[in-house]
Amino acid sequence: MSGLRARQKADRHRRIIEAAAELFREAGYEGAKIEAIAAQAEVSVGTIYNYYENKGDILGAIVSLEVNEVLNAGQGVVARPPANVGDALDTLIGIYIEHSLHYLSKEMWRQAMAISTQLPDSPFGQAYTALDRALTEQIRALIARLQALGLVRQDIDGAALGELIFNNMNMMFIEFVKRDAAKIAELRAAIRRQNRILVAAIAV
Amino acid sequence: MSGLRARQKADRHRRIIEAAAELFREAGYEGAKIEAIAAQAEVSVGTIYNYYENKGDILGAIVSLEVNEVLNAGQGVVARPPANVGDALDTLIGIYIEHSLHYLSKEMWRQAMAISTQLPDSPFGQAYTALDRALTEQIRALIARLQALGLVRQDIDGAALGELIFNNMNMMFIEFVKRDAAKIAELRAAIRRQNRILVAAIAV
DNA sequence: CACAAAAACAGAATTGACTCAATTTTAGAA
DNA sequence: TTCTAAAATTGAGTCAATTCTGTTTTTGTG
Numbered sequence: 001m002s003g004l005r006a007r008q009k010a011d012r013h014r015r016i017i018e019a020a021a022e023l024f025r026e027a028g029y030e031g032a033k034i035e036a037i038a039a040q041a042e043v044s045v046g047t048i049y050n051y052y053e054n055k056g057d058i059l060g061a062i063v064s065l066e067v068n069e070v071l072n073a074g075q076g077v078v079a080r081p082p083a084n085v086g087d088a089l090d091t092l093i094g095i096y097i098e099h100s101l102h103y104l105s106k107e108m109w110r111q112a113m114a115i116s117t118q119l120p121d122s123p124f125g126q127a128y129t130a131l132d133r134a135l136t137e138q139i140r141a142l143i144a145r146l147q148a149l150g151l152v153r154q155d156i157d158g159a160a161l162g163e164l165i166f167n168n169m170n171m172m173f174i175e176f177v178k179r180d181a182a183k184i185a186e187l188r189a190a191i192r193r194q195n196r197i198l199v200a201a202i203a204v
Numbered sequence: 205m206s207g208l209r210a211r212q213k214a215d216r217h218r219r220i221i222e223a224a225a226e227l228f229r230e231a232g233y234e235g236a237k238i239e240a241i242a243a244q245a246e247v248s249v250g251t252i253y254n255y256y257e258n259k260g261d262i263l264g265a266i267v268s269l270e271v272n273e274v275l276n277a278g279q280g281v282v283a284r285p286p287a288n289v290g291d292a293l294d295t296l297i298g299i300y301i302e303h304s305l306h307y308l309s310k311e312m313w314r315q316a317m318a319i320s321t322q323l324p325d326s327p328f329g330q331a332y333t334a335l336d337r338a339l340t341e342q343i344r345a346l347i348a349r350l351q352a353l354g355l356v357r358q359d360i361d362g363a364a365l366g367e368l369i370f371n372n373m374n375m376m377f378i379e380f381v382k383r384d385a386a387k388i389a390e391l392r393a394a395i396r397r398q399n400r401i402l403v404a405a406i407a408v
Numbered sequence: 409c410a411c412a413a414a415a416a417c418a419g420a421a422t423t424g425a426c427t428c429a430a431t432t433t434t435a436g437a438a
Numbered sequence: 439t440t441c442t443a444a445a446a447t448t449g450a451g452t453c454a455a456t457t458c459t460g461t462t463t464t465t466g467t468g
């Protein structure tokens with residue numbers, strides 16, 4: 001077991017993802033034809049569909065890499081948050097947003113988001129939902145941490161609050177990727193302004 | 205002017221929309237082939253593309269009808285809101301949500317949302333963004349009304365708050381249409397729970 | 409070392425959205 | 439009424455994602 005076949009499989013997966021990532025960056029999602037990805041990965045079209053259900057799933061694999069990195073980076077903030085509710089939220093959200101365009105262009109994000117709502121039951125659709133949930137959980141964890149530190153009122157419904165903060169941030173991010181002209185600094189400022197209302201309500 | 209040509213044009217528009225609405229309902233968005241819509245509307249494929257840029261725009265026209273109805277219904281609540289902040293929000297949001305599946309199935313919503321993020325600059329993409337903005341404005345108007353009635357604190361940032369409430373509701377709605385099993389009552393309850401945090405913070 | 413079953417691959421064929429050049433219809437002037 | 443330009447319609451053709459079927463490769467067994 002784990003012989004030639006498994007090695008070749010892993011290798012082909014990698015080659016397909018690398019080829020797709022390069023072509024998506026260069027030509028955009030729509031512009032990257034499956035035939036071109038297949039050629040670049042030195043694999044046939046049929047083989048790509050043996051590995052991924054559809055073109056969207058290939059993008060999905062790339063998105064997952066990105067979001068998992070972000071989740072890792074976020075853990076540091078949850079572990080040692082700034083000693084101020086507003087700053088703590090801003091720092092965590094800042095990590096999410098600043099990382100977001102590292103590997104993925106806005107166009108790639110748009111496609112990924114579209115696919116995840118269009119086909120919520122495809123492998124990628126489910127993975128994307130899981131990633132959203134993981135981000136929500138991380139924000140909830142931060143709130144719990146702040147409550148433990150006595151910075152947030154104990155009687156606050158942390159689960160609902162975490163969801164509220166995530167949902168708002170996510171929607172703002174969606175609008176952000178929809179407008180090519182939108183700038184990261186503006187996005188962060190707008191979210192800060194919105195969260196200020198919440199911070200006033202929950203800070204001790 | 206407004207002679208035969210204009211009448212035929214309006215008639216064809218109507219026939220295409222009616223045919224599409226019926227087929228979308230019956231066969232789903234993907235399942236409704238353009239050729240079938242053309243046949244049902246007694247029009248050629250080319251003519252459809254003369255009226256709509258792409259398949260998504262046809263769905264977009266149907267979505268617009270739906271959302272505009274919702275906006276109208278919402279006006280009544282803004283004009284005479286319940287004399288309690290929580291109830292006022294719940295009533296307005298209730299109107300949005302209860303109407304939402306009147307003409308559109310969850311699958312149609314998923315497609316519509318996907319297209320609007322995928323092609324934000326297409327006619328439908330822009331229209332959808334405008335509809336979102338109109339809904340946000342209506343929530344802001346409600347908040348302003350509640351402030352005028354002395355039910356919401358004057359020092360609250362109504363613009364940011366309205367956006368926050370809309371964004372959260374919209375994201376919850378997106379998750380709702382992604383899960384076929386999700387029920388309207390659960391959605392409303394979850395949003396109420398989230399808004400409770402805000403209500404506590406802003407009510408006089 | 410065969411060999412049969414299972415797994416993976418290849419690429420031709422299918423499918424369906426969208427385009428475009430040719431044709432038909434309408435408006436309005438003479 | 440007749441004619442011409444503009445507007446609209448048509449449907450066959452194009453393009454690219456996805457499917458399908460026959461072939462090749464790998465594995466494990468005798």
